Amino acid sequence: MMQPGFADPVLDAQSAFRAVLEALSHPGRIIPIAPAPIPPAPLSPAMGALALALCDADTPVWQDGGAQAADWLRFHTGAPFAEAPAAMFLFATGRPPALSTLNLGTDEVPQDGATLVLNVASLKAQGTLRLRGPGIKDEVSLGVEGLPENFLAERAALRPHFPRGLDIVFCCGAQIAALPRTTEVI
Amino acid sequence: MNIPVNPVAEQLAGYNFAYLDEATKRMIRRAILKAVAVPGHQVPFGAREMPLPYGWGTGGIQVTASILGPRDVLKVIDQGADDTTNAVSIRRFFGRVAGVRTTDRTREATIVQTRHRIPETALREGQVLVYQVPMPEPLFRLEPRVSETTRLHALGDYGLMQVRLYEDIVKHGEVATAYNHPVMVNARYLMSPSPIPSFDNPKMHMNPALQLFGAGREKRIYAVPPYTAVQSLDFEDHPFRPIRAPHACALCNSTESYLDEVITDDQGGRMFVCSDTDYCAERRGE
Numbered sequence: 001m002m003q004p005g006f007a008d009p010v011l012d013a014q015s016a017f018r019a020v021l022e023a024l025s026h027p028g029r030i031i032p033i034a035p036a037p038i039p040p041a042p043l044s045p046a047m048g049a050l051a052l053a054l055c056d057a058d059t060p061v062w063q064d065g066g067a068q069a070a071d072w073l074r075f076h077t078g079a080p081f082a083e084a085p086a087a088m089f090l091f092a093t094g095r096p097p098a099l100s101t102l103n104l105g106t107d108e109v110p111q112d113g114a115t116l117v118l119n120v121a122s123l124k125a126q127g128t129l130r131l132r133g134p135g136i137k138d139e140v141s142l143g144v145e146g147l148p149e150n151f152l153a154e155r156a157a158l159r160p161h162f163p164r165g166l167d168i169v170f171c172c173g174a175q176i177a178a179l180p181r182t183t184e185v186i
Numbered sequence: 187m188n189i190p191v192n193p194v195a196e197q198l199a200g201y202n203f204a205y206l207d208e209a210t211k212r213m214i215r216r217a218i219l220k221a222v223a224v225p226g227h228q229v230p231f232g233a234r235e236m237p238l239p240y241g242w243g244t245g246g247i248q249v250t251a252s253i254l255g256p257r258d259v260l261k262v263i264d265q266g267a268d269d270t271t272n273a274v275s276i277r278r279f280f281g282r283v284a285g286v287r288t289t290d291r292t293r294e295a296t297i298v299q300t301r302h303r304i305p306e307t308a309l310r311e312g313q314v315l316v317y318q319v320p321m322p323e324p325l326f327r328l329e330p331r332v333s334e335t336t337r338l339h340a341l342g343d344y345g346l347m348q349v350r351l352y353e354d355i356v357k358h359g360e361v362a363t364a365y366n367h368p369v370m371v372n373a374r375y376l377m378s379p380s381p382i383p384s385f386d387n388p389k390m391h392m393n394p395a396l397q398l399f400g401a402g403r404e405k406r407i408y409a410v411p412p413y414t415a416v417q418s419l420d421f422e423d424h425p426f427r428p429i430r431a432p433h434a435c436a437l438c439n440s441t442e443s444y445l446d447e448v449i450t451d452d453q454g455g456r457m458f459v460c461s462d463t464d465y466c467a468e469r470r471g472e
């Protein structure tokens with residue numbers, strides 16, 4: 001049986017969107033999404049909420065969660081699936097494709113840069129990632145466990161290409177924290 | 187599948203929440219998120235027709251409609267005032283289609299939609315300031331071709347604007363743009379602050395609130411995230427100076443606020459009062 005999406009598609013999408021907006025406006029800040037759906041594993045509730053709130057027939061998505069996850073995403077969002085380099089949204093439950101192979105947009109159309117939504121093992125308000133950039137007063141820190149090997153180095157290699165870039169949303173359970181392309185990990 | 191009916195949604199039977207259909211909101215929401223990720227960059231969006239003419243702030247309304255939820259408290263100002271026809275209409279519109287609470291008080295609002303002013307009362311984290319923008323392109327007077335301005339933004343090549351501004355200074359002796367003085371956002375994008383008085387420009391810099399800009403006719407959205415550097419364009423030998431009438435408010439005595447000159451009688455009597463009516467009322471203890 002297909003697992004349900006949002007209980008209230010209109011109001012739950014609005015509150016999930018506001019959570020993402022808050023997360024991108026305050027990089028590194030952990031924001032809960034409530035209510036969040038319970039999508040089939042390995043998609044996290046936060047990941048499911050982002051997909052339902054932001055994806056539709058106009059947004060090619062990539063995901064690595066297997067057939068049930070694909071069915072759920074297709075049924076609830078109507079989004080077409082794409083190879084990673086063509087995806088606007090990537091939902092990665094395991095190791096994501098090499099970041100440099102994803103759509104970074106162009107200097108004229110940087111908004112085409114993809115949004116990478118990534119499950120991590122844990123998110124903590126204090127931790128080893130020290131962050132700086134727009135949305136951050138001085139500096140904040142974030143603890144993330146379960147990042148793929150070399151992930152931060154791959155991301156750092158994209159920063160000189162700004163305004164081209166990727167915007168990253170970490171998910172753990174029903175919580176998110178974002179690293180927009182402007183955020184510097186110091 | 188059983189979809190429980192929410193009481194708020196039910197109350198709005200016949201209307202979608204906040205007027206826009208869900209597909210339009212998703213598209214605008216995606217544009218807003220990318221605008222926040224690339225501060226100061228104009229993101230095009232597929233505007234839809236709103237039940238108001240363009241001059242009434244359809245861009246701002248579409249942004250507000252896309253972010254607004256039942257827990258929000260909305261304030262709408264026009265030139266600093268909550269009681270103009272434009273502000274009242276927009277507030278009523280959202281009261282009707284979204285059932286949200288509205289307020290005149292800057293500190294009570296979670297979303298402030300504005301035309302031509304930034305409130306005097308300092309904004310705080312979590313608040314969103316939505317600007318109605320008539321012309322989002324800061325270069326449009328110098329370069330009418332969109333393809334060319336897009337290229338200049340991509341290159342970050344703003345020499346044209348610098349030259350034009352410098353010529354104005356040489357002519358007038360100072361940086362004297364009273365309204366819509368262009369700014370650099372995060373030291374990368376030249377951005378139109380919309381026609382706010384230059385007095386308000388410094389408030390954009392490192393503001394704790396999120397600032398979103400919606401241009402309905404040109405179909406552009408752009409953003410300044412919280413705590414983001416916003417510098418008014420100027421020159422070492424001619425620094426930017428915000429302009430304020432050298433008076434105190436005739437009603438609340440403020441010497442800090444932006445003032446409007448109002449005519450008080452048909453004998454040519456005039457006085458200076460705060461343009462921000464909520465700020466002025468609060469100072470007078472109202």
Ligand SMILES: [Zn+2]
Pocket residue numbers: 435436437438439440443459460465466467469
């Ligand atoms: Zn006053």
